[in-house]
Amino acid sequence: MGRRRNLEKILESEYVGMSELVQLSGVRYSTIKYYTEEGLLPFEQEDTRMARKYPRVQAIKRLEEIRLMKEVQGLAIKEIKEIIL
């Protein structure tokens, strides 16, 4: 994503970078990275060397779904993966 964008610009964007997703969701960077690598978060990446871009609305929604499944429904990550994937 390159240069740091202000919140207004981020909220207007269709895609956000990982740091921006951290900012929007309040979820730890390492947690988002882990969820991404487990296939739980949708993203696009032009090349493996390029930064991942997350569809802003879907990614926030998915993070909230995961949070609810963990904290409210009491599911572990393994169980959440079985539902989502």
Added chain:
Amino acid sequence: MLNTLSIPQEFALLALDRDTNKLKSFFRQHISVYTVMTCFAELLIDGKIKFEADATITVTSSTSTGEKYLDRLLQIVTDEKPKTIEKWTAYFYYKQQEIYKLVIESLVKQGVLEINDSEILNIFPVKKYIDINNDRNRTVEKIRAELLEAGKLEEHTIALVLFLNSKNMLKDYFSDFEYKALKQRLATLRNEEIYSIIKPVEKAIQDLVNGMY
């Protein structure tokens, strides 16, 4: 996606991280017994073995686990006279490296680790364990994502972290702040069943390492 690794595999993967543990030569003496005891933890969690009233361990199911090192351990426990966890710890510390080697072999076979043989000063052979796909980092991230976030934890992750904590390895991978948070989270798990399963195994290793038997 992360390779699905067992508790012994994840423990061994982190324990063989020479870049992180390179100054801890004493540490390396106990990798094998810790790894074997994580195999006991895995089998206890899966209900393949259990503690009897006299504290000996018996096999409840000898069907294959799908993992050679766990199946071999089940066979050994079946073939030998019943022993307490302390006696098993001593057995594997003094007599037996086979299970540990099978765990390492499984990591190589799964394409997780690569072993490079080299020599220091062209004399002393040394093995370097290369983490091919960065699974170490992913294991650490998994611990962060599970234990530092609210919500249900997997028994597998709790068991792994208890062993890593026992071996003083958590500080190698987590900041002081994260380490404190991890310890606080572990403290909340004291009444969980998994704690009562893992603690005797952990204590047995600690007692052996501290020369209690």
